[in-house]
Amino acid sequence: MKTIKNIGYIITFLGFAFFIGSIFTGTYKVTPDTYHSWIESKGIKSEIFIENTKNEIVNKEMSAWDLSNIILKNAKISNKYLKEQQEIEWNKIIHIKWSKTSKEYIYPLVRKSATGWFINNTFLWFFLTFGLAIIGGLLVFIPDYKLLGPAGIKNNGLFQHSATNRGIIGLLTAFFFVSFYIFLYFFPNLIVNPILAVNGISKALNGNSASQWFLYGFMYCSVMTVFAVRMFIKYRHNKYQMIRTGVVLFFQVAFAFLIPEILVAFNKPWFDFKNAWPLNYTFFFDWNLNTLINSGNLGVFMLVWGIVLTAVIVPVMVYFYGKRWYCSWVCGCGGLAETLGDPYRQLSDKSLFSWKIERWLIHGVLVFATIMTALTLYVYFAEIPSWKELFWGISVYDVQTWYGFFIGSIFSGVIGTGFYPILGNRVWCRFGCPLAAYLGLVQRFKSRFRITTNGGQCISCGNCSTYCEQGIDVRSYAQKGQNIVRSSCVGCGVCSAVCPRGVLKLENGDDTGSSRTEVNDVLLGNDIDLLSMTKKND
C-alpha cells in the first residue's frame, strides 16, 4: 500500500513536471492571416509597430517568451517614437500595463500561433499532464483507505509534516499556486502549452478552442474530484461530510463547468446559475446585462434568476439552513477550499486580532462591491459611458478595474487560493468574499442555524478551534456551554467531526429567539435558583 502511494507521488510529480516544463518549450509561428486579423481586432494603428513586428515575427518560428517580448519591445519603441514627435498622435499609442497588456494584446496572438507537437498530439499531451496527475493523485489517496487504519478522525502528524505545517513543502506549494494564478490572470500568453492540454476536451464540449479559462475550469474540476476522493476516504465514517463533499463537487462540475460550456455550444451566454452577486461581481456590468438582454428568453431568465437568487433565494435559504447551504454545499470557492484546501484547514489564525481584521476586511469588501455596483447601474440607466469621468478623475470603468484587479484577481485568487498552505484554506471566504459577508449578516441575526453545544460535555481540548477553517474559536463557546452563532461559520461540520466527546452538532432548530443562544446553567453545575440569589446579593 505504501509502495502504491509512493508510485502515485512519482506519477503525479511527472504530470506536474510536464505541465510546468511545457512553459519553457514549444514553437509559435504567426501566419500572415493571423497577424492581420490580430492587428485589426486590437485596433493597432501605429505604422512603426506594425512594420517592425511584421518583419520580426510573421512566418518565423520562435518561443512564446520571445514572441511576447518582441511585441512588448516594439510597442515601447513605437510609443517612444510617437511621443518624440511634435504632435503626438494619441490614437496610435499602445497603452502598456503589466496587468493587462500580456493577456489582452499578446495572448490572443500567441494562442492562435501555436504550432508543432503540442497542438498535433492533443490527447497524448492531455494524458501526460492531466492524465498522469489525476491517476497519480488517486494512487496517492486511495491507499489511505488501508493505511490510515479503521475509519475515524485521522489527523495524525498534520502539525509535524512539512506540507501541512508551513514547512518547506508547504511554502513550495504556495509558490506554485501563486505563480499559477499570476500566469493565469496576467500572463496567459506564457501558458499556451498547458492550455493546449485541454484543447481536445474543449473542442469536444462546445467546438471552441480552449482558452485559459477553460483550462482553469477543467483543472478546478479535476483537482476537486481527486481531493473529493481523498475526503470520501478520510471521512467515510461521517455521512455529513460524504454527502456535503458529493454535493459541492456536483455543483462545481455541473453548474460552474459543464452547463456553461454546453450553453456556449448552443450560442448562449456562458452562465453559472449558482454564482450569486456580489461574489459574481460582473453580473450587473453593462456588457453582461447587454449580453443577457440580447440573448432572448433564456437571457432574460438568466437576468431575473440572478436577481432573485441574490435577493430572495440566498437570504431565505440562510434563514432555514444557515449560510452553509451556499458556502460549503454549493459555492465553487468553498468547494475548492473543502477539497484541495482540507489538508490546510488547521492553519487558519484563531486570534482575536485576526477576527478584528476579518470583520473590517470582509465588510469593507461588501461595501466596495455594493458601491461599485451602484455606480455601474447608475451610469447604465443614466446612459453615461462607463469610461467617462464621474468625479475626481475617476470613471466607473476605473472602479470596476480596481475591483477586478484587487478583489477579483489578487484577493480571491492569488491570495485566497495561493496562500492555502500558509494562511489556511478559507482566506478568501473568511476575509474577502462579499457574498459571505452578506450571508453572514443574515446568519448572525436571523437564522435557525446554530452549532449546538452539548451541555457540559466539553473538555476544552481545542480540536474544534484548531480545525475550524474560518478561524472561529469554537472552544471558547463550547467550554462555556454556549451555542455557536457566528456570521463567519460556513457549516463545514468539521468541528463536530473532530470533537472527541460528541459536544457539537450543526442543526437548524426552532427560531424562538432565546433557544438559539441560551445556556443551560444546570448542566454546567450552576443551579438556576442559586444564580438568581447571586444576582439579588449583588
Next chain:
Amino acid sequence: MKNIVIIGNGVAGITAARHIRKKSDHKITIISGETKYFFSRTALMYVFMGHMKFEHTQPYENWFWKKNRIDLVQSYVNNVDINTKTLKLDNGETLSYDDLIIATGSKPNKFGWPGQDLKAVTGMYSKQDLDTITEYAKDCKRAVIVGGGLIGIEMAEMLASKNIPVTFLVREASFWNGVLPAQESEMINRHIKEHHIDLRLETNLVEILGDEHGRVKAITTDKGETIECNLVGLTAGVSPNVNFLKDSGIELDRGVLVNRQLETNIPNIYAIGDCAQQHQAIGERRPIEAVWYTGRMMGETVARTICGTPSTYQPGHWFNSAKFLDIEYQTYGWIWAKPRENEARFYWEHKDGKKSIHINYDKNTKEFIGINNFGIRMRHNVFDKWLTEKRTIEHVLEHLKDANFDPEFYAQHESEIIQKFNIENGTSLVTKKKSWKRIFQKA
C-alpha cells in the same frame, strides 16, 4: 480587596480565577510549576499525535492574563504556613494570601514496581510527561502500557499513531470492566485489537528492567514473560497531588478534605478539582472526582463563595464521556459494571459492533437510571431532564429521537432499538418524532 492565591493552573484553578475576576476586583495570583499558561490536559495526546500544536491546547491567548489582572507565577509550592498565611515557593520566595485555593490536581499512581523510576518510564499526565514520551518515542521499538483505564488507552493510541508496536497490560479480565458492563468492555477489547494493539488481559507488571544507561530495556509480567521495550507508560490511575500539604495542618485523607462549600478545616483555605475529597460522597459520586467538568464546576462554586455568595457544590446528575480510539462514549446517569439488585438492563448493539446503547432502569418502577452510549451521540440536556423528571425507560425509548445528537444524515437506529426492547419485554412501544418543543422544555 482580598489577596487570593490559587495553587494550580488547571481547569479548576483557572475557572475559579476567571469567575473571581468577573465578580470582583480581588488581587488574584496563580502559581504553577508545570507551565506558565493554562492548557487543556485532555489535549496533550493530540499534541503528540500531531493533530495540534501545544499552543492550540491553550484556551486563552497569552495577553488574556495581564488584561484580566491575573498574576501568573511559575513555581512549585514547597509548603503552606496556615498561621502566617504564607506559601514557600521552590524558588525561595514567599507569598502571602488572604484566601487560598488549592487546585493541585492529580499525579499518576506508582505502586512500588521495581524499576519504576528508570528512564523512559513515565505516566501520561503532565506537560513534562508529554515531553518525556516525545523524547523516548523517537527510537522506540516497542512500548508497554501498564493499566487499562482511560489514560492507558489514550497512551496506546498515541504511540500506535506513530506506528510503534504497543503491548497493553490490563489487570482485569476485560478492558475497564470495573466501570463498563461486560458487553461494552468486550466491544472495546475488539476495537483495541482491530488497531493492532497487543492487548494482554489479566496480566500484571512484575518488574521493569533497565539497561546500562538506566533506560528501560524490558519488563516482566506475572505470566512469566519478558517483553523487550524502550518505553513504559504507567497509567494505573491517578491520586490527589497533595504531598506538600502533609504537615500543614490542613486535614487530608487521600485528598484535601472539604465540605460541600469546598472549605477545608482551615478558614479561608479551599480545595477544588481533582485534589479535593468530599467528607461525604455526593449521591453516587465518588468522594474524589478526577473529571474535567467537576473541576470546572468546583472552580465556579468557590468563586461565588469567595466573592460573598456562599455556595454549595452541586454537580447535578452524573455524566461523562471519553473516546476509545475511534469509538466515542458518553454516559448519563448511572450504569454500573454489574446491575444492582433492583436494576434491570436493556442492551442494543449495532451489527457493525461499534455502536451500542445500554440502559439501566429500575425493575419494579421502570424508572430510568442511566445510559451508556457508544458510537452514538446523545443530548445532555434531554437526559438530564429525564433524570430529574424520573422518567421510565419506556418514555426514554419512545422519545429517543429527541436525545439523538449525531451529525445530520447519520443513520438513525431508534426504531431498531425500540423493536429489540419490544421483543425482549413483550411491549409495543413506538418511537415518537423528534420535537424541538420537547427538547427545549425545562424540567
